[in-house]
Amino acid sequence: VTAMPPTRAPQGAGGHVGYGKIILLGEHSVVYGRRAIAAPIGLTVRAEVGRGTPGQAPIITDWDADGSVQEPISADVSHRVATLIAARLGLPQSGVRVDVFSELPRASGLGASAAFAVALIRATAECFSIRLSDEQVSSLAFECEKIVHGTPSGIDNTVATFGRPILFKKTDAPSGHEIRDIVTPNPxxxxxxxxxxxxxxxxxxxxxxxxxxxxxxxxxxxxxxxxxxxxxxxxxxxxxxxxxxxxxxxxxxxxxxxxxxxxxxxxxxxxxxxxxxxxxxxxxxxxxxxxxxxxxxxxxxxxxxxxxxxxxxxxxxxxxx
Ligand code: MEV
Known part of the structure; x- marks a missing residue:
């Protein structure tokens, strides 16, 4: 039995964000270990997580900017992402209720799926008083991106987490990907x-x-x-x-x-x-x-x-x- 979500978005600007992104140069080749440059855009996905009924599947409600409920692009993928996050945070049976507020257009190449994963990881961790470093957030979001994309390079979850312009190169080294900040003299x-x-x-x-x-x-x-x-x-x-x-x-x-x-x-x-x-x-x-x-x-x-x-x-x- 699925609980009916409320019909209007909850009030309050709490929750946690993941950043949307653009790739300035280097998409696709970055999957094959070449460099790429990405930068955050001023649009985010925000998630609020509350405790649900223990043992129950995650209940995820996607809210539109006008406060109405919107259809998820893929409810199945969102559930698998939320379930993976709960499992990796040691909360496999906890039950969560998630409200998602996205400023980002979805399925548009602007990193909405990585921003969703990052926001959900941060909000879930806070709800259960788990402290995570940004590196831990990004690496768990990378696992979530594998559910969504198959073979992601890791650039989307990195920008979604850190929210800064970067030069990125995927490596299989245990030290992780090569990530350099890019600072421009003028916007x-x-x-x-x-x-x-x-x-x-x-x-x-x-x-x-x-x-x-x-x-x-x-x-x-x-x-x-x-x-x-x-x-x-x-x-x-x-x-x-x-x-x-x-x-x-x-x-x-x-x-x-x-x-x-x-x-x-x-x-x-x-x-x-x-x-x-x-x-x-x-x-x-x-x-x-x-x-x-x-x-x-x-x-x-x-x-x-x-x-x-x-x-x-x-x-x-x-x-x-
Ligand atoms: C997607 O934003 C960028 C691609 O290079 C895929 C990836 O890097 O994971 C197309």
């Missing part, structure tokens, strides 16, 4: 555009894997090229060189297209953004739909946002800082 405005097409990262990651397994040398060469763009991109960010960053993003988009993870809507948005003055534009995250990012030129972000809105797309503005 860099980035326009995010949503295609409105839900895309599951697990699908595009699996498609790239199948291609790579057929022709590893061919695809490794593309991954290597992306890796060198990422290295140059980290330098450009540290100098605050948005012209160089934009060019690197444009080339990265070409290589993502070569990996066949772009889509007609993404290509259209990239073209609109560049025409409206963006220094560079590319898909971000898994692709196949989802989101595009553009770095604004001297005319600023507004003409890019207006042009994308004019074509019917939803936009957000964020800053790399």
């Amino acid at each position: 860099i405005p980035i326009v995010i555009g949503l295609t409105g097409m839900h895309a599951l990262t697990s699908h595009t990651v699996a498609a790239v894997r199948a291609a790579w397994q057929q022709r590893p040398a061919r695809y490794d060469a593309i991954f290597d090229q992306i890796d060198s763009l990422v290295g140059e991109g980290a330098d450009a960010l540290r100098r605050g060189d948005t012209v160089e960053l934009g060019e690197l993003m444009n080339i990265n988009q070409g290589l993502l297209n070569a990996l066949q993870v772009s889509s007609p809507e993404l290509e259209q948005m990239v073209a609109i953004a560049r025409r409206a003055g963006a220094l560079g534009a590319k898909l971000t995250g898994g692709g196949g739909g989802g989101a595009m990012i553009a770095v604004a030129g001297s005319a600023g972000a507004e003409p890019i946002r207006a042009a994308l809105r004019g074509a019917g797309y939803t936009t957000y503005l964020t800053e790399i800082r």
Whole structure:
């Protein structure tokens, strides 16, 4: 018997957050041990956890911004994530009630699943008075991401936990992944555009894997090229060189297209953004739909946002800082 959730969101701004993210350069190749750059965006997932009936499956309610209940993208996946978290925290039979408040559009390549896992881990730990380091939060969120994505690189859960721009390289070393902070001299405005097409990262990651397994040398060469763009991109960010960053993003988009993870809507948005003055534009995250990012030129972000809105797309503005 499932308890009926209340029909309005509970009041109060308590709970714990995980950060949504964009990948500036290097998605997909990062799964194969190449570097990538990611940064948090100002949108989070927040979770509140209360004790439920011991022995009962987790009860998860997803709240929309207007306070109404929203359908989970996959209730089964959310339950498996919550059950894994309870088991790993030594609470297999505790029973939890979870309220989830997401500012992040879901299945859009903006890291909503990792942000959900991080928020839920933090809120569950607090509810049961368990102290966790950020490293422990991130590593448990990585296990959750395996349920959602299959073979995640670890970049999404890292940014969802730490909420800072990073240069990331997956390693199998016991010391963990290589993670470096990236500090820019000035905030860099980035326009995010949503295609409105839900895309599951697990699908595009699996498609790239199948291609790579057929022709590893061919695809490794593309991954290597992306890796060198990422290295140059980290330098450009540290100098605050948005012209160089934009060019690197444009080339990265070409290589993502070569990996066949772009889509007609993404290509259209990239073209609109560049025409409206963006220094560079590319898909971000898994692709196949989802989101595009553009770095604004001297005319600023507004003409890019207006042009994308004019074509019917939803936009957000964020800053790399
Ligand atoms: C997803 O945000 C980024 C991918 O590279 C997958 C991953 O790194 O886990 C597509």
